[in-house]
Structures are given as C-alpha cells and as structure tokens.
Amino acid sequence: MSDIDATHPVDLESKRFSIRKPEVRYDKQGERPDSDRLAAAMQAFVQDMGRAAATYLESCIHCGNCAEACHFYVQTGDPKYTPIWKLEPFKQAYKRTVGPFAWLYRALNLKHAVTVEQLQEWQHLLYDSCTVCGRCSMICPMGIDIASLVSQARHGMFAAGLVPHELWAVAERAEREGSPLGATPKVFADRVEWLADDFEVELPLDRPEAEVLVTFSSIEIMKYPASLVATARILQHAGYSWTLSTKGYEATNFGLLSGNAAWQRDMTMKLVDAAIACGAKVLVLPECGHAYTALRWMGANAYGKPLPFRVLHISEFLAENVQNGRLRLQKVPKSLAFHDPCQVSRRGGAVAAPRVVLAALGVELRETRDHGSLGWCCGGGGGVVTIHRADPLRYKAFEIKMSQLDATGAELTVTSCGNCRQTFDDGQAHFGWARTMGSLLELVAANLRD
Amino acid sequence: MDLLDFARGPALWTSIAVCILGLAWRLSAILRRPARPDWSEPRSTATSAGALRMIVRRTWHHETFRERTFLSSLNAYAYHVGLALVFFGFLPHIEFVRRLTGLAWPAVPGWLFVLAVAATFVGLGWALIARLTNPVLKLLSGFDDYFSWGVTILPLITGMAVISLALDQPYPARPLAPVPVAIHLLSLELLLVWLPFGKLSHAFLVFLSRGYTGAAFARKGAEP
Numbered sequence: 192m193s194d195i196d197a198t199h200p201v202d203l204e205s206k207r208f209s210i211r212k213p214e215v216r217y218d219k220q221g222e223r224p225d226s227d228r229l230a231a232a233m234q235a236f237v238q239d240m241g242r243a244a245a246t247y248l249e250s251c252i253h254c255g256n257c258a259e260a261c262h263f264y265v266q267t268g269d270p271k272y273t274p275i276w277k278l279e280p281f282k283q284a285y286k287r288t289v290g291p292f293a294w295l296y297r298a299l300n301l302k303h304a305v306t307v308e309q310l311q312e313w314q315h316l317l318y319d320s321c322t323v324c325g326r327c328s329m330i331c332p333m334g335i336d337i338a339s340l341v342s343q344a345r346h347g348m349f350a351a352g353l354v355p356h357e358l359w360a361v362a363e364r365a366e367r368e369g370s371p372l373g374a375t376p377k378v379f380a381d382r383v384e385w386l387a388d389d390f391e392v393e394l395p396l397d398r399p400e401a402e403v404l405v406t407f408s409s410i411e412i413m414k415y416p417a418s419l420v421a422t423a424r425i426l427q428h429a430g431y432s433w434t435l436s437t438k439g440y441e442a443t444n445f446g447l448l449s450g451n452a453a454w455q456r457d458m459t460m461k462l463v464d465a466a467i468a469c470g471a472k473v474l475v476l477p478e479c480g481h482a483y484t485a486l487r488w489m490g491a492n493a494y495g496k497p498l499p500f501r502v503l504h505i506s507e508f509l510a511e512n513v514q515n516g517r518l519r520l521q522k523v524p525k526s527l528a529f530h531d532p533c534q535v536s537r538r539g540g541a542v543a544a545p546r547v548v549l550a551a552l553g554v555e556l557r558e559t560r561d562h563g564s565l566g567w568c569c570g571g572g573g574g575v576v577t578i579h580r581a582d583p584l585r586y587k588a589f590e591i592k593m594s595q596l597d598a599t600g601a602e603l604t605v606t607s608c609g610n611c612r613q614t615f616d617d618g619q620a621h622f623g624w625a626r627t628m629g630s631l632l633e634l635v636a637a638n639l640r641d
Numbered sequence: 642m643d644l645l646d647f648a649r650g651p652a653l654w655t656s657i658a659v660c661i662l663g664l665a666w667r668l669s670a671i672l673r674r675p676a677r678p679d680w681s682e683p684r685s686t687a688t689s690a691g692a693l694r695m696i697v698r699r700t701w702h703h704e705t706f707r708e709r710t711f712l713s714s715l716n717a718y719a720y721h722v723g724l725a726l727v728f729f730g731f732l733p734h735i736e737f738v739r740r741l742t743g744l745a746w747p748a749v750p751g752w753l754f755v756l757a758v759a760a761t762f763v764g765l766g767w768a769l770i771a772r773l774t775n776p777v778l779k780l781l782s783g784f785d786d787y788f789s790w791g792v793t794i795l796p797l798i799t800g801m802a803v804i805s806l807a808l809d810q811p812y813p814a815r816p817l818a819p820v821p822v823a824i825h826l827l828s829l830e831l832l833l834v835w836l837p838f839g840k841l842s843h844a845f846l847v848f849l850s851r852g853y854t855g856a857a858f859a860r861k862g863a864e865p
C-alpha cells in the first residue's frame with residue numbers, strides 16, 4: 192500500500208481536504224491471512240482493556256439511551272447507529288477474554304467470537320458513523336464514556352488493517368511526510384515565508400529560544416492561511432517572544448483518529464521535542480479540536496511524565512490574554528452564534544474560554560438550543576470528514592447543526608476548529624446554506640485595538 | 642427438612658454467599674485490570690468530588706434530552722422506587738430481616754405498598770414491551786436482559802400468591818401455607834444467585850462507572 196498517495200493524491204481543490212475520492216477502495220490494508228488480522232485486532236483490543244474500559248464494558252444496562260444523543264441515530268433512526276452497538280465486537284472480545292466470567296462466556300458461547308467479517312462490517316460503525324464527539328457519553332445513565340471506548344476500539348481496527356481507505360491514507364501520509372495534507376516541513380516553511388511577505392507580518396521560524404511555540408493544523412496551513420496571519424498578529428499584539436518550528440508545527444494527529452497509537456505518539460513527540468528544544472513555556476495549539484485531545488490530554492502520557500510546558504488551545508490562549516490585559520479588543524456590534532468544537536468544549540473542558548473572548552469582543556452571543564457541553568457535533572470530527580463514502584450520512588448529521596444555528600438568527604457564526612470549519616464549508620456548498628462558518632481567531636485578529 | 646426450611650436455611654445462605662462472592666469476584670476482576678497513570682496537567686484535582694458529582698448528576702438526564710428520554714427515565718424510576726418500597730417497606734419483609742439480623746425499621750403504609758406493587762408491575766411490563774418492540778432495545782438485548790427481567794419480576798409474582806396471608810397480619814413464624822412462601826423465598830434466592838453474573842449488578846457498578854467518568858471529566862474540567 193506504499194503507493195497509495197501516488198494512486199490517490201491529496202485533493203486540495205474541494206471544500207473539504209482529504210485524498211481524492213478513490214476509484215477503487217482499499218478498506219483492507221495489506222495482504223495477510225484473516226487469521227492474522229483477527230489475532231492482531233484481539234491483541235490490540237485486550238491491551239486497551241484497562242480498568243476504566245472494563246468498568247464500562249461491565250456496566251451497560253442496554254437501556255438504549257445513548258442512541259438518542261447521537262446525531263447519526265437521531266437523523267436516520269437506524270438502530271445500528273446506537274453508540275454502544277458500535278462497540279459490540281470490542282465488548283465481545285472483552286467478555287470472552289479478560290472479563291470476570293470469560294471462561295463461562297467462552298464455554299457457553301454467551302458472546303460469539305469476533306470474526307474478521309464482523310470487523311469489516313463494523314468499520315462503518317467505528318469510523319464512518321462516529322465522530323468521537325462524546326455526546327453519547329453525556330446521556331448514559333451509567334456514566335459510560337462511550338467515546339473513549341470508540342477510540343480504543345479503533346486501535347484494534349488499525350492493527351487488523353481495517354481502516355477506511357482515505358483515513359488510512361492521510362494518516363500514513365502524516366506519519367511519513369509530517370502532514371496529512373501535504374504540508375511537509377518545506378511546504379510549511381515556504382508558505383510561512385510567502386505569508387510573511389504578502390501580509391507583512393512577522394512569522395518567526397525556528398528561533399532557538401522562545402517563550403511560546405505556536406503550532407497549526409494542516410487544514411489551516413493549506414486551506415485557511417489567514418489563520419496563520421491572524422495568529423501572528425495576535426502574538427505580536429500581545430508582545431510575546433514566540434516561534435514556529437519546522438520540527439514541530441503540525442498539530443493534527445491522524446494517528447489518534449485512525450487508531451495507530453505508535454503514530455499518535457510519533458506525532459505528539461514532534462511537538463513535545465520542538466517545544467523543549469526552544470525552551471517554550473507555553474505551546475499554543477491551533478483551532479483544531481482533536482489536536483487538543485491529542486496533546487493537552489494525551490500528550491504527557493506519550494511523553495511518560497508531565498510536560499515541561501503548558502499546552503493551551505488557541506481559544507484558551509486568547510481568553511487568558513484578554514483577561515490579563517495583553518490583548519485589547521475593539522467591540523463588534525453584531526449578534527453571533529458559536530459552534531463548540533466537541534473535543535475542546537465537551538471533551539476538553541474549555542467551554543468558557545471562547546465565551547470570555549466573545550464577551551470581550553462585545554458581541555451579542557446567541558447560543559444554539561444545545562451548546563457548550565451538550566452542543567451537537569458538526570458531523571465531521573473523528574476523521575469522518577475525510578471519508579467520501581460517509582458524506583451522505585455526514586450531511587444528515589450536519590442538518591441538525593444548520594437548523595440550530597439558523598434558529599439563533601445570529602449575523603455571524605464562528606467556531607475554533609479548522610476541521611469543523613471545513614465540514615461547515617462543505618455542508619454549506621452541499622446544501623447551498625446561506626451561512627459561512629468563521630474563525631474565532633480571525634475575528635479577534637481583525638479587531639485588535641492599539 | 643421441608644421446602645420452607647430449605648428455602649429459609651441452606652438455600653438462603655447459599656444464595657447470599659453466591660451473591661457476595663460473585664460480586665466480589667466481578668468487582669475485583671475489574672479492579673485488577675491495569676490502570677495507566679495520567680500525566681496530563683489536571684485542570685482540577687478535585688476528582689473525588691467530580692466522581693460524586695457525576696453519581697448525582699446522572700440520576701436524571703440533562704434537560705436537553707428530556708424530549709427523547711423522559712418517559713423511559715420516568716418508567717425506570719417507577720419500577721426502581723417501586724421495587725425498593727416493596728422490598729424494604731413491606732412489614733413481613735422487615736420482619737424477615739429482623740429475624741435474621743435483628744435490624745428493623747418502620748413499614749410503609751398499606752396504600753403506598755399497593756401503589757408500589759402496581760407501579761413496579763406496570764413499569765416492568767412497560768420495560769419489557771419496550772425491549773421487545775423498540776428497534777434499538779431489540780438490537781441491544783440478549784439473554785441477560787430477558788433473564789434478568791424474569792428473575793426480577795418473579796419474586797413479585799410469587800409474592801402476590803402469599804400477599805393475602807400477611808398484608809394485615811403480623812408475620813407468622815410458621816405460615817399457614819408454607820409452600821407458596823417457600824416458593825416466594827426461592828424466587829428471591831434465584832435473583833440473588835443471578836445478580837453477580839448479569840446486568841443486575843448495575844446496582845453496584847453504577848457507582849464505579851459514573852465515578853470513573855466523573856473523576857476523569859473533573860480532571861479535564863468537563864461537565865458531568
């Protein structure tokens with residue numbers, strides 16, 4: 192499969208960035224016997240079955256409530272999209288291998304053994320129809336964090352070589368080239384130089400020492416370069432000594448999304464090493480949801496000890512600097528609706544930060560009916576937006592978001608995740624929707640007050 | 642030894658032992674699973690408070706889910722509260738516990754007991770109908786779900802057969818019709834024996850499961 196990107200190059204023309212729609216799909220990676228795939232999946236499953244996962248897998252009472260929180264079920268009414276059902280093979284593996292009564296389950300075949308055919312069928316459920324948004328985790332009466340289990344189950348799927356073609360391809364590219372969308376270190380350096388010249392901003396690259404290391408997502412680098420310029424203006428305005436690094440600039444982590452823990456670690460360590468190399472006290476993550484999960488909440492675990500610097504999502508960085516007076520903003524006399532990126536708000540605990548910034552901008556914040564920790568996902572997280580065959584389902588999920596945003600009647604809509612943004616751009620084009628999703632960061636940069 | 646002696650003696654003690662040992666085994670098997678340290682910088686260190694908060698928070702759904710889950714939540718409360726009232730509030734049950742342990746507490750009034758029995762039957766009946774007809778529940782359900790339902794309702798049914806003997810009378814040391822009482826007791830013992838192996842263990846696991854998530858969410862500053 193090493194020729195996969197030559198066969199399926201990155202598509203930077205469409206509204207959402209992925210690889211071009213594959214003519215022939217390779218949803219089964221590599222050539223090996225099914226028994227090997229199964230053994231690899233089972234080994235990875237069992238590795239992930241720690242105390243929390245075991246508690247969750249023992250606790251489900253099959254009440255079905257989680258279905259009612261998931262956009263994919265709510266919009267289709269198809270029971271297979273019930274969140275906990277997406278974990279059925281993981282649960283089967285658990286009950287038959289490490290569960291307290293595993294011998295009984297095996298002896299009486301109370302749970303069937305997992306098969307490769309089943310895993311292939313579940314690929315659609317564990318990837319195409321789960322954005323790992325965690326909304327289901329908010330409804331479960333047993334408090335089961337279903338989304339965390341989906342991420343773990345993906346490890347087994349990756350080990351078995353059963354990842355959706357596009358997601359595998361971009362993850363592999365990210366591991367090999369340093370970016371899922373072709374933003375290699377050289378491309379990154381070139382774009383930084385171009386932006387610095389064209390927009391007359393300082394974008395310091397590879398400074399040996401800096402207080403703040405700023406990172407981006409390749410969605411921004413390739414699709415929303417204005418975000419890079421906006422970030423530079425903000426850091427300059429706030430008077431920080433900062434740098435970008437060609438050694439660690441890509442904050443997206445397709446190792447996490449695809450389910451390859453080793454790649455996830457590699458991607459994380461590039462950022463960690465870059466921050467340590469320049470002695471940064473703070474690493475600022477871009478407008479990207481899963482980057483926050485990957486580094487803020489999982490990064491230190493890849494490092495094996497506490498990180499020697501703080502990790503802030505850009506919305507938190509903005510909020511802190513609004514509060515400490517380093518960022519002075521002019522008022523924006525408009526009504527605005529904010530889309531909470533699931534990984535930052537619900538999963539990351541940073542619901543308040545963007546609202547602090549919006550309050551400083553003086554906008555009239557019109558919240559959607561469901562917002563903050565209970566907001567609906569845009570439908571494109573968890574790598575779903577890369578998968579072409581998931582488009583019809585994703586658009587269905589997107590309809591909830593559109594209608595809730597429309598109901599606010601707000602003049603502006605902004606978010607703080609580039610991946611959500613491209614999902615909105617794509618949804619906007621698909622539905623001919625009147626709204627355009629903007630960026631909180633860019634709104635702030637456009638309203639800096641001297 | 643007749644059936645009642647058996648039900649009150651070896652069957653009772655065996656079922657209690659199986660229940661306790663089974664639960665201990667199940668919980669210890671979970672707790673023996675490895676737990677990796679979390680090195681991320683916590684937003685809050687009040688994780689125990691977070692666990693408690695989640696335990697309390699999830700006793701009722703978030704308002705936004707009301708439209709879709711109100712009736713099923715209400716129904717679950719109907720038969721959970723009903724069962725608790727019947728089990729702990731019925732005078733003969735209290736007497737039974739008192740004879741075994743010396744502990745006693747006031748019984749619920751007769752009308753409330755009757756209401757609790759009715760709510761439990763209706764609630765469990767509704768739960769079964771939902772499980773058999775709702776496509777999501779049908780898909781999720783297996784042997785455990787139906788068997789657990791069965792062993793829960795069985796003591797209620799067998800209890801109905803002896804209820805006239807005892808509702809307004811002090812609990813007789815030797816019931817006039819010992820066989821129905823023995824059967825009632827045996828049905829409870831079946832429930833106790835099954836409890837550690839199936840979903841009925843959620844009575845205990847609920848604290849662990851909500852607690853884990855509550856602690857993890859609190860660490861991240863996420864809402865429960």
Ligand code: SF4
Pocket residue numbers: 260261262263273274277320321322323324325326327328337338341568
């Ligand atoms: S994490 Fe989100 S997309 Fe996945 S099952 Fe739960 S609610 Fe659905």
Ligand code: SF4
Pocket residue numbers: 250251252253254255256257258275330331332333334335337781
């Ligand atoms: S809401 Fe929780 S307990 Fe109910 S079926 Fe889903 S995972 Fe299981």
